[in-house]
Amino acid sequence: MSNRITTINPATEAEVATYDRMTDDQVTEAIEACHAAFETWKLVSLEDRAEKIKAFGQVLRDNKEDFAELMTREVGKLIGDGRDEIDLCAAICDFTAANGPKELADEEREIPGGTGVITYAPVGVIYGIQPWNFPCYQVVRYAVANLMAGNGILLKHAELCTGSGLYLRDLFEKAGLPKNLFTTLLIDHDQSDKVIANDHVRGVTLTGSDSAGRVVAGEAAKVLKKTVLELGSNDAYVVLDDADLDLAVESCVQGRLYNAGQTCVAAKRFIVTEANYDAFVERFTEHMKAMEPGDPTDSSTKLGPMASIQLRDDLAKQVEDSVAKGARVLCGGEVPDRKGAYYPATVLVDVAPGQPAYDDELFGPVASVIKAGDDEDAMRIANDSRYGLGGGIFSKNEKRARELASRHFDTGMVCINTYNLAIPNMPFGGVKNSGYGREHGGFGMKEFVNAKSLYMA
Known part of the structure; x- marks a missing residue:
């Protein structure tokens, strides 16, 4: 060295x-x-x-x-x-x-x-x-x-x-x-x-x-x-049957792309019940596709580069491996032909166990969208991870969402109908790996x- x-x-x-x-x-x-x-x-x-x-x-x-x-x-x-x-x-x-x-x-x-x-x-x-x-x-x-x-x-x-x-x-x-x-x-x-x-x-x-x-x-x-x-983590944000879809889409885009997706407590897996899946995927993909990478010194830029070429290439390999194992790219997914460690906002669907997009942490602007049968199935998938740092629940029934978060979500932190990074007066940390x-x-x-x-x- x-x-x-x-x-x-x-x-x-x-x-x-x-x-x-x-x-x-x-x-x-x-x-x-x-x-x-x-x-x-x-x-x-x-x-x-x-x-x-x-x-x-x-x-x-x-x-x-x-x-x-x-x-x-x-x-x-x-x-x-x-x-x-x-x-x-x-x-x-x-x-x-x-x-x-x-x-x-x-x-x-x-x-x-x-x-x-x-x-x-x-x-x-x-x-x-x-x-x-x-x-x-x-x-x-x-x-x-x-x-x-x-x-x-x-x-x-x-x-x-x-x-x-x-x-x-x-x-x-x-x-x-x-x-x-x-x-x-x-x-x-x-x-x-x-x-x-x-x-x-x-x-x-x-x-x-x-x-x-x-x-x-x-x-x-x-x-x-x-x-x-x-x-690390692979935080799941769960969109339940009674979720406010506009709020869920807006928060999930923010949670995935903040800091170019290079955040331990970022939203990474988006688990959506069958009742909302098609509408969520359509709106979410539209928003992600609109996020053009740009100059990080320009205050109007919404998505900057990743922190290094090596980190960008590692992420690209995870996406390639996931696609080879059955995932499908709805937007992004290719290294752009330009100077810098840029990677586009990317949406993957048909994400399943055995793929890096399901099992591992994708530390960059790549979203894994997973369909769940119903609310119970969505919570099961959310906990189907070796990680347990953060997560989120979108539901108009705040009392039920709080109950699910406190009793069933196996993580150290849970956001309900929002996305938060860290707040000084609240504990920060996780469980499992x-x-x-x-x-x-x-x-x-x-x-x-x-x-x-x-x-x-």
Whole structure:
């Protein structure tokens, strides 16, 4: 592997920047410096930590345009989506600053002969391995929660957005957090395993594929370190017999194409009952066909490039394999003859088990539409997946939809008559091969703390 990292603009295929990887000695020094910063930070009061996190949220807002433009250059994100991403991250900072001191405050309980105290002590340096699809958000959602808890942060960002990882480091320091408390590592996979094994590292969090999750969880298990994993998914959006079809079509198009379909919690499988199938497919395909790929720096563009040529080609292969096994393309489905990592909005029907479009995660603007016999059959198909991150239900009977979502949908999150990406005060995470642990909603602040019991006589 090269000792240099070069980032490429996926819309133009031009080089963005080149960076040197760190040597093993530099990595060790960086971890030790982060741990030293943690030793001071852990003694800072909850209220003072919250003030720094609130200040970081403001720094994000103050630098929104520059950061959004950087994300567009590195991963092809639509400029408007980049701005929205930073707004979400700033809102996460606001929520964490407002709620962290209360969530992490000592609790008292009655015990025989005295008082029991539960105190949430930080554990040390937390190592995050993060993907490229949301260069700011993926980092902020684990880093801010753990900084609030008093931990130090190491980041191995995806190579595609190396510049974003370094930019975040600079913004944390600009907000007044101690130098080295948030440290970005420019390393390869072999070095990453050594980071996991380092004694100063006390926890590991990964957002990525289920195959990457198995590797990272296995490395952490060897040294008895806790992990939080947010992995892939194949989210099903179910259109029941009594659905509002106009709302369902509009929401499903948004849920499939947001961020060029490169979202773990995107709508990916569309399971439609026989009563609505033909009408849904016709309207949905019309909307998807109208989404022309374009320049991600143009605010009017609705569909930008994928994050790299390799990712685009991998998606195209999944579509080809699905068609070879019986799926049918209603629109899109072919790599365009143009510069850049573009792939058209694509609709597949006749999707069945054994095809990548049914079994696997298609991380790009490709929709798998599946016919169900009735509502019960639709829910069965929705749960017929090794993944369980998110999903959705469209039904005019909200009471029944809530019942189906809470009791029958085997996922960590369910949208009812809408599509949502993430909200700061709601937990985020999945089940089955989509991982374990939760972020947001106060839950992430307690994933890597020592819930310490004090027995006061």
